[in-house]
Amino acid sequence: MQPAIAWRKEIMVGSFEQDEIRMEFAGTRKTHGQMLFIEKEVPYLAFRTLLSEPEVRHGCATRLGGVSEGCFASLNLGFFRGDPEEKVRENFCRICDSIGVDVNKVVLPKQVHECNVRRVTEEDFGNGIVRPLPYDSVDAQVTNVRGAVLAVFGADCVPILFYDPAGHAIGTAHAGWRGSIGRIAQKTVETMTREFGTDPKQIKACIGPSICGECYEVDGIVLRRFSEEFPEAVTACGQGKGLLNLWKVNETVLLQAGLLPEHITVSGVCTKCNSDVFFSHRVMGERRGNLACFISLAEEK
Ligand SMILES: [Zn+2]
Secondary structure: OHHHHHHHHHHOOOOEEOOEEOOOOOOOEEEEOOEEEEOOOOOEEEEHHHHOOOOEEEEEEOOOOOOOOHHHOOOOOOOOOOOOHHHHHHHHHHHHHHHOOOHHHEEOOEOOOOOOEEEOOHHHOOEOOOEOOOOOOEOEEEEOOOOOEEEEEEOOOEEEEEEEOOOOEEEEEEEOHHHHHOOHHHHHHHHHHHHHOOOHHHOEEEEOOEOOOOOOEEEHHHHHHHHHHOHHHEEEOOOOEEEEOHHHHHHHHHHHOOOOHHHEEEOOOEOOOOOOOOOOHHHHOOOOOOEEEEEEEOOOO
16 A cells, blocks of 8 residues: 555664664654654654644554564564563553553453443553453443553554543544444444443544555455445455455444544554554464554543
């Protein structure tokens, strides 16, 4: 995908190799359309639209700046992929420091490609980091608790961040193909409305780095279901195969949930096109780390 490749070249300051990262971290910000590349020791990407919100802290991790090795190099945020736990924990500390959120208040989801949305409270601080998860199916989280840090994992799957500036509430959703066709984004919006009185017209939604519509080839039942429900997001490519644009699917779902088009941001950054910067399931298979995006409401207004 052209824009993502152009961006990848743009962020490479000096040279870059898989095991030898030489980047200049000058504390400056580089731009790529809707997202900014925040250059720090542990770099991350941030949405312009959320950076302009004083009470929001957020960021999308890359695979750069961590301590993990091999196929997990270097910022793996997945605890159950075979990477030593202490390294994953150190990676969480590093990325949270960089974004400016409290690692002890991170609340991890339990992503199983279902569409359950869970409201997060103070009792959940540290779930999945300092104690085991007390739930077994949570692909989306919402909260209005200041300081709580909602996380959403991915490695090609679509992460979505939500912010309601009127109701002071946030949310995250994980939308692989199952979550996308199950309309998890809409279910997240509905849960924010039910729990916090959120007006969908106020919500700003950001679709994070994930697989692009030119990289995601599908067939069989997946192709058939999306062709029926979201024909605008499918491009046939012969022999019973099609290219599926999950960004477009989720944009459609968000519009149907009542969000305003100008409040929906698509990062345009593909994890597969840029697999040296992001973990990509389609490129690396099961032997890979996990990416995560984070969002939090600042403790002080
Ligand atoms: Zn791509």
